[in-house]
Amino acid sequence: MDCLTLRRIKLATPQDARPEVIEHLRGCADCDAFVRELENFEQHLHEAASVPVPEGLAEQIILRHAEQQRPTLSDRKPPWFSRTTLALAASVMLALSAIVGYNTVQSSREELGASFIAHVLSEPEVLQANEHVELARLEQAFSRYGGKLTGTIGDVRHLGRCPIDGVLADHILVQTAHGPATLILIPERRASLSRPINRDGYAVVILPLRSGSVGIVTDSPKRATEVGRLIKALVRWQS
Amino acid sequence: MDHTAFEMVVRAYSADLYRFAFWLCRNRWQAQDLVQEAFAAAWKARDSLRDKSAIKAWLFTILRNEHFRVHQRKRLQMEEVELDELSQTESDGAYERVELEECLRALPENYREPLMLQVLGGFSCREIAQMMNISEQNVMTRLTRSRQMLQRLAKPKARTGSLADRG
Numbered sequence: 075m076d077c078l079t080l081r082r083i084k085l086a087t088p089q090d091a092r093p094e095v096i097e098h099l100r101g102c103a104d105c106d107a108f109v110r111e112l113e114n115f116e117q118h119l120h121e122a123a124s125v126p127v128p129e130g131l132a133e134q135i136i137l138r139h140a141e142q143q144r145p146t147l148s149d150r151k152p153p154w155f156s157r158t159t160l161a162l163a164a165s166v167m168l169a170l171s172a173i174v175g176y177n178t179v180q181s182s183r184e185e186l187g188a189s190f191i192a193h194v195l196s197e198p199e200v201l202q203a204n205e206h207v208e209l210a211r212l213e214q215a216f217s218r219y220g221g222k223l224t225g226t227i228g229d230v231r232h233l234g235r236c237p238i239d240g241v242l243a244d245h246i247l248v249q250t251a252h253g254p255a256t257l258i259l260i261p262e263r264r265a266s267l268s269r270p271i272n273r274d275g276y277a278v279v280i281l282p283l284r285s286g287s288v289g290i291v292t293d294s295p296k297r298a299t300e301v302g303r304l305i306k307a308l309v310r311w312q313s
Numbered sequence: 314m315d316h317t318a319f320e321m322v323v324r325a326y327s328a329d330l331y332r333f334a335f336w337l338c339r340n341r342w343q344a345q346d347l348v349q350e351a352f353a354a355a356w357k358a359r360d361s362l363r364d365k366s367a368i369k370a371w372l373f374t375i376l377r378n379e380h381f382r383v384h385q386r387k388r389l390q391m392e393e394v395e396l397d398e399l400s401q402t403e404s405d406g407a408y409e410r411v412e413l414e415e416c417l418r419a420l421p422e423n424y425r426e427p428l429m430l431q432v433l434g435g436f437s438c439r440e441i442a443q444m445m446n447i448s449e450q451n452v453m454t455r456l457t458r459s460r461q462m463l464q465r466l467a468k469p470k471a472r473t474g475s476l477a478d479r480g
Contacts, residue, residue: 085460086453087431087438115464116432122413123432125335127328128345135323135352142353143316205340214383234342235349 080105088116134235138242141261183265187278189239190258190289195274201254203232203247215244215259220284221309227301228255239263248301255301258289268302270295284311314359323352326369329433330376336429337380339418350383351376373434374444377426416466424459427452 075094080102083090099106194201207230213223215233228250236245244259265287267280277295279302281288288305292298314322327348334344334351355375362371417425430441438456442449 082453082457085457087456112460115460118413119417119460119463120432122417123332123336123429125332125341125414127331128341131331131345131348132324132327134345135327135349136320138349139316139319139323139352139356205342207342210383211343211346232342233346235345 077102077105081108084109084112088112130237134237134242137237141241183267183280184271186239186260186263186265186287187267187271187280187289188273190256190260190278190280190291191273191276193236193238193243193245193258194256194276194291197236197245200232200234200245200247201256205232207231207233212246212248215246216309218244219259219261219286219288220311222311223308224310225308227257227304227308250301250304252297252300252304253292255297256289256291257301257305258291259283259286260289261286263287268299270298281306283309314356314362319356319359322355322368322372326372327352329369330372332433333373333429334376334380336417336425336433337377337422347376347380347383351379354379369434370436370440370444373430373436377444413463413467416463419466420459420462424455424462427455428459431456 075098077098080095080098083092083095099109209226209230211233212227212230216223228248230246230248231254232245232247234245235242237243238245238258238260241261241263243261244257246257246259248255248257263286264282265280266282267278270277270279272295276291276293277298278289278291279298281290281302290298290301290305292301330351331344331348334347335341338344338347351372355372358375362368420428427441427445430436430444431438436444438449438452442452445452
């Protein structure tokens with residue numbers, strides 16, 4: 075084996091230790107130095123490639139998997155289940171909720187809004203993000219909730235997935251025509267809060283989605299309402 | 314694969330997959346999404362996994378496919394450089410991590426990808442060739458050139474000598 079062949083082999087597969095390689099290295103000081111340098115380089119290359127992994131990544135994946143595997147109502151209906159019983163149960167529930175539910179609903183949607191603001195405050199660096207996220211990713215996020223964007227909300231500066239209120243939500247920063255706004259797309263928690271609530275210098279409104287909600291968090295109630303209107307006008311629901 | 318086995322697979326491979334995803338798209342948020350999507354796709358396709366010992370390569374392939382599906386790849390034109398023209402730095406052992414990270418980012422995608430499969434995934438040239446659907450020889454060429462480029466990029470001011478000279 076000549077020097078060039080050895081170096082070609084080692085550059086492609088540094089771990090290669092076939093007998094011809096070992097033999098050549100024993101008799102060639104230049105190649106031996108070359109291989110030592112390469113081993114040093116490999117160590118640094120591995121360190122550079124091993125970027126930090128987000129904390130709780132495996133848990134987030136498992137949580138999302140569990141959510142997706144949760145049986146739907148139609149999957150787990152008991153034998154006595156029928157449209158009539160469902161209608162009857164719905165009527166009873168509606169009557170009960172009309173009597174005792176209003177305050178609970180009001181309070182739970184305010185709690186949801188407060189948790190959106192708390193999340194925005196917990197990740198202040200996101201408010202400064204400018205990652206030029208592709209519009210396709212925003213469309214993809216809305217499509218997960220059954221929505222189709224029919225126009226541009228604005229420049230998407232951040233789009234990440236975060237655990238909020240026990241579920242995995244999309245945390246989005248958009249520069250809209252009305253100014254910056256944080257959108258939080260959350261599954262399962264379907265709520266409506268059209269009158270903004272204020273906490274810690276931020277305001278939030280919530281729009282119901284087909285399979286969850288979108289919270290709009292901004293630094294002013296007026297802007298939250300305006301961006302809410304914008305989203306309402308731009309999202310169409312897919313059948 | 315049942316749910317318990319799936320959870321074990323997620324815990325075992327999510328970090329490696331994330332790192333590979335990061336070097337595919339060079340964005341931590343996109344990488345996170347990509348890993349999520351890859352595991353969702355893996356669960357759906359779990360019946361297609363015939364050889365349980367090849368699960369790592371199977372997951373990396375799924376992630377790679379997801380990446381191409383979501384981010385329509387813009388192939389960068391490679392600079393064809395003869396091996397002997399490239400320089401090899403002299404040994405002083407000083408590679409800065411940040412500098413190397415920057416160089417990895419700058420590496421053309423079709424060089425970076427097999428390199429990361431080898432460095433992070435620990436795959437052989439044959440496995441990488443199968444995953445990328447290219448010849449083993451092509452993989453070896455890309456790996457060789459990627460290391461030469463990185464060494465050249467990482468230490469532009471170092472004393473240099475050509476491989477041919479040193480051979």
